[in-house]
Amino acid sequence: MTDTSTRRAWLRFWIDNWPSRIYLMLVAAAVLYFAIDATIAGPDASFAAIYMIILTAPISLLATLELVGVIVGALVNATIIGALAHLARSRRTTS
Template sequence: MTRTGRVRAWTRHAYGNPVALGYLGLVAAAGLFAAGDALLAGHPDASLSAVWVLALTMPASLPFLAAGSPWLLAPGLAVAALVQAAVLGAVYRRLTRRGRRPVNGS
């Protein structure tokens, strides 16, 4: 298998399930809402919509938040969402694979 084939297979296994895709969709919707709110709001602190994106990506986004640089925060949130989606996808695959195993071993 070529390197490209391995990357495609890993990507399919990590993100090609309903749990990971649903999570990424939720993060994308929250990000689009926060971006639209930031563009259309009358003043910078009009709402806390960006907090939802941060809350959805919280465990993996803490290192990027601790860095303190606003230039690292947006790409860091995207990386954190991808990392968490891959973890959720791995857990989903593990749980669904375990359910397909025959009980008596035959």
């Protein structure tokens, strides 16, 4: 396998199926909500960050930098969701 085909094979789990796309859109909405809330509310106590952390758990809970953990957690979870969606699709077609 070449480098491009390997990269494409991994990207297919992230964005080549609707469950992963919907999940990534939910994470993007939570990050956008956090950014808007942080801009408007300032440094006040807010629970806006909890949505993006919960959506990307357990990876985001292990990271020391909040946004890096959210990004890595979202990509890992989207890969798992995509792999499960492809597995379910392949089992449905072989049955």
